[in-house]
Amino acid sequence: MPAALSLTDVRLRLGGRAVLDGLGLVAAPAEVTAVLGPNGAGKTTMIRCCTGLLTPDSGRVEVLGAPPGSASANSRVGLMPQATGAWSGVRPRELLAYLASLHATPLPVADVVDALGIGPFAGTPYRRLSGGQQQLVNLAGAIIGRPELVFLDEPTAGLDPHARREVWTLVRALRDAGVAVLLTTHAMDEAEQLADHVVLIDAGRGVADGSVAELTAGGSLEQLFLELTRPGSAA
């Protein structure tokens, strides 16, 4: 089965600094790929390259067999941004209805609202939602178009343990339905629980790549993270 996402030797300098420095990774359909790395390691920049928001200086990015940012690629992906991602005055139900309207065969908005427990705050302006509630709305927005590939940028940051488990359940359901999931996280337990494939990056390049079992053969994922990455290395 062809890869849902592949990056080969991707390099990008921003503000005179190498943010991506030869990054390579592959994400497969029906798998969860977790990208781990310290703050500033290049995780969000990598996602921006995958959606066409940033153009690498060199290297190759292929999203669902198409160039990043192309109509073919961007209409088949879902994105949960790391922060905000919505108008301050929009209400979750109308935001989701709007996002759904951009797709020909979206998930029913009411079903998504129910499934993610958004109902109690579906009519509240986005700016008045808690961080966790905003995260759930962003997650709903990422899946409403029934994507083949979803980018979840730190999907459980700011969530309480109940909501976190709900999100994990959804991520597993996405994978079981055949969706390629690429998530970034700082939470080692999250990667261990969810990921079929882990890519550890530091200062814009991959430093470890494999299944959780492969990477934890000699110790915990957190130990490996501490050994292979530098604190705030690229901040």
Added chain:
Amino acid sequence: MSALDLRPAPAPAPRLRRILRHARMETVLVARNGEQLLLALVIPLGLILGQAVAGERLGIAREPFVASVIALGLWSTGFTSLAITTAFERRYGVLERLVATPLRRTDLMLGKAAMVTAVALAQAAVLALAGVAAGWSPRPSIAQTAVAAGVVVLSLAAFSGLALVLAGRASAELTLGLANLVYLLGAAGGLLVPVAAFPAWAQPVISLLPTTALGETLRTWAGGGVDALPLIVVAVWAVAALALARKVFRWTS
């Protein structure tokens, strides 16, 4: 969670629907924003009311003044509101999110253009009706009506281009401050204050501003005259501003 059919089935909606739904979303948000309503309607309506009450005493003639106020309203919609909303869309990551949807960048810009057009039309209608209720009776010629239609469209394009240049480079806070300051400068520079009221040495420069072109055109329209020269001024501004916006606009903050 099990109720959701998460099997992949992505397909973009038809392009026209995407553009119209985006325009509708932005229009709803603008209509809900108190600060933008203040600029778009409350201040202009207050000016029309003020002229009706004290205009004669202050020597402010009704016919050109109501036309000037309509021009001011269009300026607020085309420039100030668009700059502020777009800057905050960048700040809040709205544009970053929308890039990863079937909405293409040109769809988004066309949706914004449709929003600006819809709001401007509604705004002009409300202000004109308020003016008529206050005794305004414009005497437009057919020729100047055609000129005015062209100038309004081109000036909205120029204002929008300038708004996107500002919002696409500056931070949201800086855009908020500058857009309001420029709103006031525009009001003074040809929108509310006719070019003839400026010193002779300043008039050639003031005449070349898109705000002046719009203000003078609507005043000429209301007064029954004909002057097509502002069409050239706003056409140049529209092309230059939109080209610059295309070049410098950044989608993330």
